[in-house]
Amino acid sequence: MSFLGPIPLAVFAWIALGAGALAVSAYIIKMRRRRFEVPFARLWKRVLEQKDANALWKQLKRLISLLLILLILALILFAALDPTLGAVSRSARSVVVLVDASASMKALDGDDTGKQTRLDAAKEKTKALIDSMGGGDLALIMKVDGQATPMSRFSNDAPMLDKIVDGITASDTPADLTRALGAAADALRDRPNPLIVLVSDGAFPEQQLGLVTWTKTGEPVAVDPKIGKGAASWNAKNLASVDLSNIDVRYLPVGKRSDNVGIIAFNVRRYIANKAAYEVYVEIQNFGTEPAHRKLKISNGSNPVDTQLLDLAPGQRVHKIYARLPASDDNKLRASLIAVEGAGGADVFPLDDEAYALLPARKKQKVLMVTEDNLFLEGALLVYDNIDPTKVTPAEYDAKPAIADGMDVVIFDDHTPAVLPMPPASLMFFHPMGENSPFKVSGESSSPHVTEIDEGHPVMRWISMSDVNMDKSAIFSPDPKKGESTLAYYVRDSLIVAKRDGKRKMLAFGFPLQSKSGVTDLPMRVAFPMLLVNALDWFAGDTADLLTTYATGQRQRVPLDGVVGATEAEVKGPDGTTTRTPVIDGLATFYGAHVGYYDLAAKTPDGKTLAQIELAANLASTVESDIAPSTELTLGGKKLEAPEAFAVTRSQKLWIYLILLAMGLILVEWVTYHRRITV
Amino acid sequence: MVRPALSGAFKAVKPDAAPKKNRAEDRSELFDEKFLKTLEHLHMVSRKVFAGNLRAERRTRKVGSGIEFADHRTYSRGDDFRYIDWNLYGRLDKLLLRLFEEEEDLSIYVLVDVSDSMSIGSPLPKLHYAMQVAAALTYVGLANLDRVAIIPFAGKLVDRMPPARGKNRIFRVFEFLRNCDIGGKTELAECMKTFVTQNKRRGLAVLISDFYDPDGFEQGLNTLRYNKFEPFVLQVYDKREAEPTLHGDLTLVDCETGDTKEVTISKSLLEAYTAEHEKYCKELEAYCTKYAMPFFRTHTSIPFDELVLKIFRSGGFLR
Numbered sequence: 001m002s003f004l005g006p007i008p009l010a011v012f013a014w015i016a017l018g019a020g021a022l023a024v025s026a027y028i029i030k031m032r033r034r035r036f037e038v039p040f041a042r043l044w045k046r047v048l049e050q051k052d053a054n055a056l057w058k059q060l061k062r063l064i065s066l067l068l069i070l071l072i073l074a075l076i077l078f079a080a081l082d083p084t085l086g087a088v089s090r091s092a093r094s095v096v097v098l099v100d101a102s103a104s105m106k107a108l109d110g111d112d113t114g115k116q117t118r119l120d121a122a123k124e125k126t127k128a129l130i131d132s133m134g135g136g137d138l139a140l141i142m143k144v145d146g147q148a149t150p151m152s153r154f155s156n157d158a159p160m161l162d163k164i165v166d167g168i169t170a171s172d173t174p175a176d177l178t179r180a181l182g183a184a185a186d187a188l189r190d191r192p193n194p195l196i197v198l199v200s201d202g203a204f205p206e207q208q209l210g211l212v213t214w215t216k217t218g219e220p221v222a223v224d225p226k227i228g229k230g231a232a233s234w235n236a237k238n239l240a241s242v243d244l245s246n247i248d249v250r251y252l253p254v255g256k257r258s259d260n261v262g263i264i265a266f267n268v269r270r271y272i273a274n275k276a277a278y279e280v281y282v283e284i285q286n287f288g289t290e291p292a293h294r295k296l297k298i299s300n301g302s303n304p305v306d307t308q309l310l311d312l313a314p315g316q317r318v319h320k321i322y323a324r325l326p327a328s329d330d331n332k333l334r335a336s337l338i339a340v341e342g343a344g345g346a347d348v349f350p351l352d353d354e355a356y357a358l359l360p361a362r363k364k365q366k367v368l369m370v371t372e373d374n375l376f377l378e379g380a381l382l383v384y385d386n387i388d389p390t391k392v393t394p395a396e397y398d399a400k401p402a403i404a405d406g407m408d409v410v411i412f413d414d415h416t417p418a419v420l421p422m423p424p425a426s427l428m429f430f431h432p433m434g435e436n437s438p439f440k441v442s443g444e445s446s447s448p449h450v451t452e453i454d455e456g457h458p459v460m461r462w463i464s465m466s467d468v469n470m471d472k473s474a475i476f477s478p479d480p481k482k483g484e485s486t487l488a489y490y491v492r493d494s495l496i497v498a499k500r501d502g503k504r505k506m507l508a509f510g511f512p513l514q515s516k517s518g519v520t521d522l523p524m525r526v527a528f529p530m531l532l533v534n535a536l537d538w539f540a541g542d543t544a545d546l547l548t549t550y551a552t553g554q555r556q557r558v559p560l561d562g563v564v565g566a567t568e569a570e571v572k573g574p575d576g577t578t579t580r581t582p583v584i585d586g587l588a589t590f591y592g593a594h595v596g597y598y599d600l601a602a603k604t605p606d607g608k609t610l611a612q613i614e615l616a617a618n619l620a621s622t623v624e625s626d627i628a629p630s631t632e633l634t635l636g637g638k639k640l641e642a643p644e645a646f647a648v649t650r651s652q653k654l655w656i657y658l659i660l661l662a663m664g665l666i667l668v669e670w671v672t673y674h675r676r677i678t679v
Numbered sequence: 680m681v682r683p684a685l686s687g688a689f690k691a692v693k694p695d696a697a698p699k700k701n702r703a704e705d706r707s708e709l710f711d712e713k714f715l716k717t718l719e720h721l722h723m724v725s726r727k728v729f730a731g732n733l734r735a736e737r738r739t740r741k742v743g744s745g746i747e748f749a750d751h752r753t754y755s756r757g758d759d760f761r762y763i764d765w766n767l768y769g770r771l772d773k774l775l776l777r778l779f780e781e782e783e784d785l786s787i788y789v790l791v792d793v794s795d796s797m798s799i800g801s802p803l804p805k806l807h808y809a810m811q812v813a814a815a816l817t818y819v820g821l822a823n824l825d826r827v828a829i830i831p832f833a834g835k836l837v838d839r840m841p842p843a844r845g846k847n848r849i850f851r852v853f854e855f856l857r858n859c860d861i862g863g864k865t866e867l868a869e870c871m872k873t874f875v876t877q878n879k880r881r882g883l884a885v886l887i888s889d890f891y892d893p894d895g896f897e898q899g900l901n902t903l904r905y906n907k908f909e910p911f912v913l914q915v916y917d918k919r920e921a922e923p924t925l926h927g928d929l930t931l932v933d934c935e936t937g938d939t940k941e942v943t944i945s946k947s948l949l950e951a952y953t954a955e956h957e958k959y960c961k962e963l964e965a966y967c968t969k970y971a972m973p974f975f976r977t978h979t980s981i982p983f984d985e986l987v988l989k990i991f992r993s994g995g996f997l998r
Contacts, residue, residue: 033930033941039796039920040891041933043959044940047951 007080016077023073027066065669072665079658092136094154094191096184097126100200100254101145101168102175103552103624107201108348109257118629119170121254122199129197129252129643130161140187141165144200146173146553146593148180150187172351172594173553174621175200177208181242181249194247197643201255202630205623211241212636244636251640255629259288259344261312262352262625265319266335266618267549268359277326278359280305282335283319286312287626293345295338298322301330309340331359332597332616352625356597356616358548364388365540368404368421370397371413376513376523377430380532387536409539414512424503426539431512433474439484439497439508442477448490448511458538459498459507460487463527471518473510498538507535548613550592551620557587558600560611566602573598574617592617709807710814710853717984718818718849751775785825786842786882788908789813790874793861794833795935796891800917803979809887809915810856811983814849816885819987822846826882829855832870833863836877864935865892867899875906884908889916890963893936897966904970912967913990914960914976921956921978923949 007015038044099122110116130139138154141164151164181196188194265283286292292312298305306322337353339346347353369391371377381389392403394415404410404421411428416436420427433441450465465488476494478484487507488496495510512518522528550556560569560583569588571579574596581589583602592598594617601612619625633640754763754774764777791813797806813829820827826842829852840855867888874884884903890896903910925944932939942948960976967974977986 033928035930035932035939036925037799037934038931039799039889039934041931041936041938041940042891042893043955044931044942044952045938047948047955048940048942050951051948 009081012077012081016074019073019077020070023069024066027062027069065673068665068669068672072662072669075658075662075665079655079662083654083658085654093138093193093195094188095133095137095139095195095197096142096187097129097139098142098144098148098180098184098196098198098200099123099126099165099168100175100198100203101143101170102203103145103170103172103351103619103621104175104201104203104349104627105170105254106172106349106351107255107257107260107627108350109255109627114348117170118201118255119168122252123165123168125252125254126165126199127162129199130158130165133158138191141168142180142184142187143168144175144177144180145171146176146591148176148183150183154187154191171552172617172619173592174619174624175204176553177204178211178240178242181212181244185242185244185247188247195643196244196247196249197252198249198633198640199252199254200633201627202251202253202633203623203626204633209633209635210637212244212638213241214636214638215245241636249635249638249640250643251633251635252643253629253631253633255627257348258626258628259290259292260347260349260352260625260627261286261288261292261294261310261337262349263335263337263355263618263620264317264352264622264625265620266333266355266357268333268357270359271324277324280322280325280333280335280357281319282322282355283317284310284312284337285317285622285625286314287622287628288344288347289314291344292347293340293342295340296320297336297338299334299336300325301332303330305333310337331614333357333359349625349627351595352619354595355618355620356549356595357618358597358614358616365408365536366390366406367409367411367536368392368407369411369413370394370415370417371411372515374413374514376528377411377413380523380529383529384533384536409536414515414517423501426505427507428535428539429506429508431474431510431515431517432508437474437508438501438506439499440477440479441474441510443475443493444472445475445490445493445495445510446472448473448493448495450488450495451491452489453496454485454487457485457487457498459496459531459534461534463531463534465522465525465527468520468522468525468527470511470520470522476508476510505539507538549616549618550590552592552595552617553621554591556590558590558613558615560586560588560600560602560613566604566610569600569602571598571600590615595619706807706810706857709810709857714811714814718815720984748777748779750778752778785820786878786880787816787820787825787827788874788878788882788884789817789827789829790870790884790886790888791829791831791856792833792865792867792886792888792890793831793837793859794863794865794888794891796865796889797915798861799920799934800979801919805889805915805917805979806861808979808983812913812915812986813885813887814852814856815983815987816990817852818846818849821848821852826880827852828878830874831859831861832867832874833861834866834869835863836870836873837861837863839877866894867892867896868894868902871899871902875902875908881907882909883911885911885913887913887915890914891935896963900966900970900972904972910967910972912963912972912974914963914974916956916960916976916978918978918980921960922953925949 099119101119105117105119105122107118108114108116110118110121126141133139133156136156138156139152139161140154141151141161143149143151151168152161155161184196188196262285263282264285265281267281268278270278280298282296282298284294284296291314294310294312295307296310297307305325310318312318333356335355335357365387367381367387367389369377369381369389370393371391372393378389378391381387387409394412394417397403397415397417398419401417401419401421404425407421407425409426409428410421412430412432414431416429416432416434418436420438427438429438432438448470450468453460453463453465455461473490473495475490476486476497478486478494478497478499482499483501484497484499486494486497488494496508497510498505498507500506511520511522513520513523522531560566566583568580569583571581571590573579574594581591581600583589588600588602590598590600592615596617598615598617599612600615602610604610751764751767752775754776758776762777762779764775767773767775791806791809793806797809798804800806800808817827817829821844824844826844828842829840831837838855838859840852843851865888867890886900886903892899900910900912928941928943930939930941964974964976966972975986975990
């Protein structure tokens with residue numbers, strides 16, 4: 001038996017002595033009794049005279065009570081020493097079990113029937129490993145997928161660890177081995193006999209397998225012939241690599257089959273020139289060693305786009321481009337690999353047989369121009385295919401503002417109306433003036449020119465205005481608190497401003513295009529039609545460089561259109577679960593753990609949606625799709641061995657039994673006291 | 680470990696605490712309207728009882744100056760002519776004398792123990808109960824034109840309500856019982872000795888007490904017997920006094936003598952005490968039975984009116 005308690009035995013002896021003395025003195029000290037008035041004490045005296053004949057037994061009973069208390073005290077103090085049966089071996093280990101829960105662990109080759117996943121097999125092996133633990137062995141379970149998640153603390157409680165292992169589920173992300181090894185090494189720092197056991201199919205990128213050093217940081221490392229002699233004293237690789245010096249790393253392989261055909265890329269984009277059309281790119285690879293056959297189906301929502309049979313040689317990778325596909329109402333695209341009859345027609349890894357993509361929503365915008373005849377404006381809008389322009393005079397609009405109902409965009413050319421069109425119509429103003437101006441006008445500048453533009457704003461993308469001349473321009477005073485921002489400056493004066501006003505957006509140019517109040521040569525510049533297209537795209541929420549299809553397991557920053565003031569966004573996953581993600585500077589952090597469509601929405605505290613975007617996540621990982629299991633794994637140039645059985649004597653903690661016994665005795669003492677047996 | 684102690688009929692006192700006002704001292708609510716109604720009821724019931732058996736027992740066989748006819752006897756010389764039944768002489772031609780029952784009034788002495796031990800009891804102190812019983816008996820006695828006196832006692836005869844007759848005196852009885860002094864140590868023998876000395880007219884001595892006298896009850900009762908009084912013994916106790924529900928380590932203080940005794944209450948001790956209490960009561964009962972003294976034992980949970988009727992029916996109280 002050994003004692004694992006934190007208090008030294010000598011100190012403990014003093015504590016025990018003190019506690020014992022306290023208990024004994026409590027019995028010796030005369031008890032202060034409550035006084036009770038009785039009508040006839042003579043009767044009590046007569047009773048007690050008879051009772052006193054048994055005085056010896058009475059004394060003995062008190063002695064029994066004292067002994068009972070001392071026994072309870074001894075049991076509690078003994079339990080505090082943490083007595084443990086069985087010898088604690090000096091070779092007891094601290095073990096971190098890394099359970100691979102990446103996408104490839106979903107392959108259905110855990111058993112011969114094809115019903116068990118690799119992860120199920122990994123769990124069995126992990127539990128067998130835990131059950132073989134003994135003595136002072138302590139284990140920590142860590143789940144490895146796109147992240148490294150410790151699932152427990154260091155413990156030798158096998159049933160608890162088994163339960164934790166049972167609760168591990170695989171995600172649809174590649175494994176980040178470097179991160180997991182780093183976390184395991186940190187957890188094992190300063191622990192005796194550290195050991196890492198990696199239970200996996202070995203599907204890791206070569207780069208990650210190399211990011212390991214087996215020598216202490218700071219010590220001279222072997223010279224990498226690629227880097228050269230001069231780098232021997234300071235190896236840049238060390239900065240990113242995981243220090244596994246003095247840590248024993250073992251590998252437990254799982255997985256049996258390697259035949260798999262998967263979609264490794266699936267993307268879709270609109271043409272910049274013709275946004276009503278789009279093209280699709282899909283890439284498929286046969287990772288098996290035998291020829292494979294599949295049916296590839298591309299569909300846009302419920303509409304099939306293409307279906308074709310693929311015959312793939314071992315290791316062959318094919319890509320297909322579907323050009324100039326017409327737009328439809330549904331913007332969700334899906335690529336599927338469908339199994340076919342015959343040899344090589346199916347595989348055990350269905351996760352990469354489906355891929356998802358999204359097209360930015362697109363429709364023809366209805367644009368109303370409120371202008372006296374302005375050839376420049378009308379001419380520039382006519383060249384853009386995706387709009388349906390109409391024109392009214394300012395007098396007609398003022399007479400009947402409802403004329404703008406149903407419009408997507410209303411452009412006011414040198415006219416500031418008293419009644420604005422109802423949202424969600426977005427508005428564009430040229431030279432707004434007076435108290436009806438949507439942006440506060442603080443003054444007017446004569447012959448200004450643009451000295452600085454906000455290139456980050458979608459409206460000003462690819463725009464140069466450095467040589468634009470104008471007679472005069474209104475100077476705006478934008479209020480950042482209202483989400484108003486300046487797109488073009490004349491020194492510090494705001495010439496072009498924009499804001500998001502609820503569901504709609506507004507853009508205002510301080511100068512008129514062509515009117516009695518002034519002229520500008522902007523319509524003569526190349527920038528003008530581009531500026532209008534950018535503005536209309538911005539109004540429609542369509543940005544050419546917006547990606548909506550991401551790979552799982554990677555953290556992305558996704559722009560949320562026009563979000564002001566929101567610090568959090570809600571992410572609804574493909575499985576229906578809702579999580580929250582931070583929004584910083586209008587960019588939401590997105591991490592897809594599962595393949596499928598995600599719905600990301602920034603909301604106000606009262607639940608009003610500020611901005612919303614749909615995203616698609618695919619596995620898109622050749623490493624994970626290559627499910628061929630590695631029976632051997634080489635980490636940092638060192639081949640990992642299989643773990644040995646833990647040959648340490650099984651130990652048995654006694655403190656819980658001692659405490660239970662003490663509690664039982666307390667109960668006995670309580671009952672005997674109240675039944676007046678020990679008093 | 681906390682050892683809770685529960686009080687039963689006993690009063691918990693703090694060590695060295697200043698003596699508190701006796702709870703039994705407040706007797707203002709003792710004889711209220713409800714009490715009067717109960718008495719009236721008792722009176723009605725007792726009249727029925729008297730009409731049956733008990734009344735006859737009170738009549739003397741002496742021929743006296745009563746108004747109720749009893750018998751005839753042959754005239755002899757010296758008899759009062761006024762009692763000759765002339766109607767019978769006319770029919771039988773014999774001189775017969777009409778005899779009438781002579782009624783004598785009974786002296787009833789109600790001796791109420793007002794010692795400190797009588798002040799104990801929950802929810803009703805034994806003293807209050809004893810006073811209610813005493814008042815009820817007195818009322819019935821007064822209503823039947825007996826001479827009833829009330830004498831409270833403890834260490835000595837505390838006070839005295841002179842003999843009275845007629846039920847209209849009942850309010851005086853209430854007043855007396857409300858205001859008489861109470862408290863002190865029980866000395867039954869000494870008190871009875873004083874009582875017989877002061878009261879030469881023999882009669883019924885109703886002794887209402889708990890009989891918790893450290894010197895014993897025998898001498899007191901014997902004093903009454905030896906002096907030709909007819910003792911009627913009524914022992915009053917509180918039920919929780921007989922079967923206390925105490926717990927823990929206590930110092931028991933005698934409320935009269937101040938004697939203390941340290942005890943650790945156990946179930947067996949409580950059982951032994953209950954048995955001892957019962958034994959003490961049986962001793963009293965056996966003593967009374969032995970010397971033909973009517974004895975009643977009652978606890979304060981029994982309504983006093985029910986008790987009084989029980990006494991009437993037993994036939995031992997009035998004769």
